[in-house]
Amino acid sequence: xKQKKMLALTLSQLExxxxxxxxxxxxxxxxxxxxxxxxxxLSEYISGHPQAxxxxxxxxxxxxxxxxxxxxxxxxxxxLPISTLSMLxxxxxxxxxxxxxxxxxxxxxxxxxxxxxxxAALPSGQKIKALTERWATGLDEDVLLIRNKNKExxxxxxxxxxxxxxxxxSRFYFKEGLSYEEKLNLVREWWEDFRxxxxxxxxxPTELNRxxxxxxxxxxxxxxxKARKKGxxxxxxxxxxxxxxxxxxxYDDEALRSYILYSPQLVDTYGxxxxxxxxxxxxxxxxxxxxxxxxxxxxxHRRYPEVAILIPDTMGRACGGLCASCQRMxxxxxxxxxxxxxxxxPKESWEKKLRRLMTYFEEDTQLRDILITGGDALMSQNKTLxxxxxAVYRMAxxxxxxxxxxxxxxKYAELQRIRLGSRLPAYLPxxxxxxxxxxxxxxxxxxxxxxxxxFIIQTHFQTPLEVTPEAxxxxxxxxxxxxxxxxxxxxNVAASRRxxxxxxxxxxxxxxxxxxxxxxxxxxxxxxxVFAPNSRxxxxxxxxxxxxxxxxxxAHNLSVLLQTASDPAACIRRFLKTNHLPFLATDRNVxxxxxIGKSMTFNMxxxxxxxxRILRFDHDGTRRHSPxxxxxxxVYIVENKSIASYLRQLQAMGEDAEEYATIWNYxxxxxxxxxxxxxxxxxxxxxxxxMSNLEIAE
Numbered sequence: 021x022k023q024k025k026m027l028a029l030t031l032s033q034l035e036x037x038x039x040x041x042x043x044x045x046x047x048x049x050x051x052x053x054x055x056x057x058x059x060x061x062l063s064e065y066i067s068g069h070p071q072a073x074x075x076x077x078x079x080x081x082x083x084x085x086x087x088x089x090x091x092x093x094x095x096x097x098x099x100l101p102i103s104t105l106s107m108l109x110x111x112x113x114x115x116x117x118x119x120x121x122x123x124x125x126x127x128x129x130x131x132x133x134x135x136x137x138x139x140a141a142l143p144s145g146q147k148i149k150a151l152t153e154r155w156a157t158g159l160d161e162d163v164l165l166i167r168n169k170n171k172e173x174x175x176x177x178x179x180x181x182x183x184x185x186x187x188x189x190s191r192f193y194f195k196e197g198l199s200y201e202e203k204l205n206l207v208r209e210w211w212e213d214f215r216x217x218x219x220x221x222x223x224x225p226t227e228l229n230r231x232x233x234x235x236x237x238x239x240x241x242x243x244x245x246k247a248r249k250k251g252x253x254x255x256x257x258x259x260x261x262x263x264x265x266x267x268x269x270x271y272d273d274e275a276l277r278s279y280i281l282y283s284p285q286l287v288d289t290y291g292x293x294x295x296x297x298x299x300x301x302x303x304x305x306x307x308x309x310x311x312x313x314x315x316x317x318x319x320x321h322r323r324y325p326e327v328a329i330l331i332p333d334t335m336g337r338a339c340g341g342l343c344a345s346c347q348r349m350x351x352x353x354x355x356x357x358x359x360x361x362x363x364x365x366p367k368e369s370w371e372k373k374l375r376r377l378m379t380y381f382e383e384d385t386q387l388r389d390i391l392i393t394g395g396d397a398l399m400s401q402n403k404t405l406x407x408x409x410x411a412v413y414r415m416a417x418x419x420x421x422x423x424x425x426x427x428x429x430x431k432y433a434e435l436q437r438i439r440l441g442s443r444l445p446a447y448l449p450x451x452x453x454x455x456x457x458x459x460x461x462x463x464x465x466x467x468x469x470x471x472x473x474x475f476i477i478q479t480h481f482q483t484p485l486e487v488t489p490e491a492x493x494x495x496x497x498x499x500x501x502x503x504x505x506x507x508x509x510x511x512n513v514a515a516s517r518r519x520x521x522x523x524x525x526x527x528x529x530x531x532x533x534x535x536x537x538x539x540x541x542x543x544x545x546x547x548x549x550v551f552a553p554n555s556r557x558x559x560x561x562x563x564x565x566x567x568x569x570x571x572x573x574x575a576h577n578l579s580v581l582l583q584t585a586s587d588p589a590a591c592i593r594r595f596l597k598t599n600h601l602p603f604l605a606t607d608r609n610v611x612x613x614x615x616i617g618k619s620m621t622f623n624m625x626x627x628x629x630x631x632x633r634i635l636r637f638d639h640d641g642t643r644r645h646s647p648x649x650x651x652x653x654x655v656y657i658v659e660n661k662s663i664a665s666y667l668r669q670l671q672a673m674g675e676d677a678e679e680y681a682t683i684w685n686y687x688x689x690x691x692x693x694x695x696x697x698x699x700x701x702x703x704x705x706x707x708x709x710x711m712s713n714l715e716i717a718e
Contacts, residue, residue, distance in 0.1 A: 022269065022677075022678060023397070023667060023681055024678070025474075026126060026129075026141055027677065029118060029126070030140065031111075034126065035112070035125075038125075038129060040131050041133065044065070046112055049108070049109050050112070051375070055105070055109040055110070056186040057636035058105070058106075059088075059105055059106075062080075062084060066081055069134045070136075070517040074134075074135070075688075076132075076134035076499060076685075077135065079131055079688075081233065082623060082624070083105055083625070083626065084418060084514045086102045087103060087104055088101075088103040089102050090115065093656050094613075094615055094655050094660055094695075095544065095612045095658070098468050100656065103626075103629075104124070104627045104634075107183055111125055113561060120629075120631065121630045122631075123630060123631025123632075123664040123665060124629055124630065126631065126663075127627055127631055127646055127662065127664065127684065131650065131687070133308065134587075134685060140681075140682045143563055145572075147676070148521075148564050148567055149247050152519035152526065153518060153519070153523070154521045155484055155520050156330030157485065157487050157527050158263065158484065158485050158489075159489065159492065160271075162271070167262055167263060170264070171211070173233060174193075174231055174258050175204060175208055175628060177230060178207050179207050185385065186196070188479065191215070191220060191481065192219055192220070194206070201264065201342065207565055209386035211258075211259075213338065213450060213588065214453070217258055218257065218258035218340075220257070221258075221359075222254070222256045222258075222261065223255060223359075225241050225245050225254070228254075228261070231258065231261050233266045234267040237478045239290050239500070240281060243282060243283070243287055243707065244282065247282050248286065250290055250413060251290075251291075251573045252290045252341050253352055253359055255344065255651075256280050257341060257447065257448055257564065259448060259490075262278075263486065263503065263688060264440045267503075272674075274673055275482055275483035276486070276519065278344060278345070278395070279340075279482060279602075280366060281344065283546075284549070285545055285546055285549055285683060287329075289544070290353060290546070293349055293543065293544065294350065295350045296350070296544060296612070298614060298616070307714070307716070308322065309648075309688050309698070310648055312713055312714060313714065314713075315377055315379075315380045316441075318331065318356055319373065320377060323616050323645075323646065323709060324644065324646070325644050325645075325646065326387060326433065326644065327388075328384075328391070328393075329390075329393055329441075330390055330391065330392045330393070330408075331389045331393060332366075332394070333364075333366065333367070333373060334365070334370065334400045335395075335399045335401060336364075336398075336404075337357050337358065337364050338358060338395050338396065338399050339357075339359075339394070339399060339447070340399065340447030340448040341447050342359075342511075345510055345512050345541050345547055347510075347539075348395075357394065362679035365405055366377050376387045377413070380603045381415055381472070382415045382418055382422075383713075384433075385433065385710050386711055387498050388437065389413060389438075390438055390439070391439040392412075392441065393439075393442075394441070396441070396629075397440040397591060398442040398452075399442075399444070399451075402456055402459055405459060406459045409459065412435070412438060413463065416472060417470055419434055423705070428705060429707075433703070433707050437472070437473070437474040437700070438463075438467065438472055439477070439478045440477050440478065440503075441479075442479055442480075442697050444479075445479045445491055445505075446481045446486040446491060449490040449494035452494035454497075454512075457501045460498070460502070461501045462500035465502075474504070474645065475502065475504065475505060476504050476505070478505075478506055478536060479508070479533070480509070480510070481509055481524060481528060482510060482512075482515055482524075483514070483515060483524060484520075486666065487528065492531055495532060496589070499532050504534070504588060505532065505533045505534070506534050506536035507536060508607075509521060510539050510541060511538050511541065511560075511609070513549070513550055513552050513673070515552075516557075520562070521538065522564050522567070522602070525568060525604065526602060532590075532592055534589075534606045534607075535605070535607025536607055537609075537610055537618070538557065538607045539610060540610070540620075541611075542611075543657065544660070545660070547660060548660050551659070553662075553663055554622065554635065555632065555689075556612060556666065556683055556686075557689070558609065558610065558620065558686040558688075559683050561620075561689075562686075563682070565607075565609075566605070567601070567602055567603075568601055568602060568603040568604050570601075570604065570605065570606070570695075572710050575606075578595055578697075591691055606695040606697070608694065609680075610640070611637070611692065613637055613639070613657070614655070615637075615639070615652050615655045616645060616648065616649055617639055617640055617643075619637050619640045619688065619691050620635060620636040620637065621638040621690050621691045622688060623687065624688065627718065631663070631664055632660070633656050633658075634656075636654050636656055638655075641692070647711070648716050651716075663683060
């Protein structure tokens, strides 16, 4: 049966489908006196089935094993009873209630149907190529034509906005006596200045609608107004808004809109959003959920021994826009991250705190990787960023010097990698100016002499439509500073459409950017509208991304080339051509667990009554964790959305659900190994195994 038809079935129609297609299963149910005898008979049936040892057979046995168990669901921190097959028994014996949802029984039908089918063939390279090439990029001529018209319309609106501004102290104002044409030319000139876009950023629904040519629906306007009344921040620059398509024709901009337009669920839950990752909740003087003691819970985030996240008390606590699926929405809600630029300018106390934070890094035995982020690292002013990088450099020098006095086996890890986390190459590429490049070059030159070997801008392009000529120029400048650029993608519904991610990898690779992570959206209710199930992520990994897979040897060789190449973009283009690859599959598909760390190693152990899969996750076995991981064991999570609901959402976006038909088969995942470039280099000495700044209660 075609996917589209199945997704629209009523309960009665679905029950008839079971009777027609799975008569043996229906007979087992009708001949059982209760759910327990049904499961026992089903177990016996599966054991004798020719497909008993197939993936389908093993999956059904797992559902039988967990039915009747309670598991601790970590995102809600509550016990969750699993009754998947008990509910199936009630359904097959016609004991359902009128309001019963169909999605559970659609998913279970697919699981039992797999017993009758051979393994589905993977899509061909030609098929994936066709699905990939249907997506436009921000470098396409027809896209640029629409965007140039957007910009011209916005320039006139911005002239009027400046004329009515009440703040004469702003650097962007009109002197008396200027003609309209002179004002328009000034605004056109200011458009190239990132500070202009921050100053002119849209902060209200009315202003947003005006810049978008009054194209927003009444429903959207009502929702955004409701969000503003709740105190939810809203921030979008003219540049980013000019990327949207308001014409009703031309390119599909859903992936862009999903980042600036809030969903009803996000607005309704704002104010009650909880921290998804347990280590983000810190009490003074107490270790975080990973066991790490931190000098300040709002400046340093940490889950792994080797790496720490530094969030400065600067404008780096703001962003170039608020992403609707932001993983730090909890921090925006608590106002630790915000868009009040004047309040975020570094205070005198920040210099003192920065020294204390550097002391923490200096005295840590295992730390070798610092990610400066926020907010957004590049939102900090150049002077501020230079000061932070200088502080990191001086800390690394002191740590290296102190190591000379320590005996072998007791030496501390030294800093090997420094990263800057920023979405500004996509949100506001004009920020990448000559002074910033000079700062990055200078830091790399001196830091390279003290053992720091990797310098990475960790950015976030969500769609190939964000890769504009301005973004391409920003990428070129960053690479010219000698820093590598890698990309993290949030795999939301719009980005999860067939071929979309392969297209993004393709266009970024051509410019010299390599993939790092493809993140599943965290599954709280506020993200329901943008959540794509983990099965889709695994499907993408095994069906689409496979065409860019590298052998272990090729991955190593490419890593060596990238670390020594003066022109990473040319290096990648040559590598792709030589190896006949359409793109590089260097990113890992993962979910940030509510526990500690990232993983895509899971099994489906149940399905809720509304069709949401219950997944049992293991932690990533390819990297070191805090010792607390040994106590956590496996993690159980209920997904945010059923597979059927996700497919209906894709259909509403114009997708053919049949293209995703194999998604039901992906009931387990395995975390991919890391690309060689992201492995830490060996030290030329034997370091201590002792972990500092760690406190794990007995």
